[in-house]
Amino acid sequence: MKDQLSTEKFVDPQITATGEPRAHVALRNVQTLWFNTGTLCNIECENCYILSSPTNDALVYLTAEDVTTYLDQLEDRNWGAQEIGFTGGEPFMNPHMIDMTRCALERGYDVLILTNAMQPMMRKRVQAGLLDLHATYGDKLTLRISVDHWDKGLHDKERGAGSFQRTLDGMNWLRDHNIHMTVAGRTVWGxxxxxxxxxxxxxxxxxxxxxxxxxxxxxxxFPEMDETVDVPEITTACWGILNKSPDDVMCASSRMVVKHKGAASPSVIACTLLPYSPEFDLGTTLEQAERDVHLNHPHCAKFCVLGGASCSA
Incomplete structure (x- = not known):
């Protein structure tokens, strides 16, 4: 058996390079359904895990109709999710962003939008939409702002000169209008x-x-997600060794809807971090996406199991 195995890591979904059974995670206690609004972004970061940029449209814009379809499925499947998350790219590049957010809020979900709070969010039409949503739903809406480092120089190193101040301008606007916000940073700085x-x-x-x-x-x-760094594979034995439960890993409590460029319809991905890995594409419906996820990627080990990170609130 071992002689037939590849010596490379993260190849066989079922078995690690050393011949041990790979850890897998069942979908339990769903907390968040994510929607990737599209990979287009107003900036191009130095280390963007999803390769978002002003030109990358590998994941195309979702619409309010798409969101409604999956919210209907969410209720039909009785997943019990409390939160709807929107990520990108930059979500406010998507012209349907306010309408998609309203679709989720009006059904009673908490909504989390991941944004850089820069120019796309600061357009007058978007500002008016956010003010209307806040007036109606209050702190059911949260914007998580990407501030990679609290220091301007390090933040701008990652996101480009002047990005720190433009993000602060957006945060100041949100503060002045009492719109609830949190922050996401990185731990790459030592x-x-x-x-x-x-x-x-x-x-x-x-x-x-x-x-x-x-x-x-x-x-x-968040821990840095560098795929060139050697990380251990997670075996079924690791849960006991690490004193962790598979229920603590992000794919036990969430799924993400994306639409690939050229695809006839959106599909459901196991993880927000892996929209381009075919084996983590679970099908076009939430029912199809209820199957177990094998942790066959370095991000599974470094970010989720060892890093203990989660994109949800």
Missing amino acids: ETDPQARQGYAKLYAAHGFAIDADNPAATVL
């Missing part, structure tokens, strides 16, 4: 967790942002 949170706390205090730097749900610090 700081300890307390050092990073202290830096974010100073940034929030300087601008009057009502964001808790010490709350991991309000200031989410």
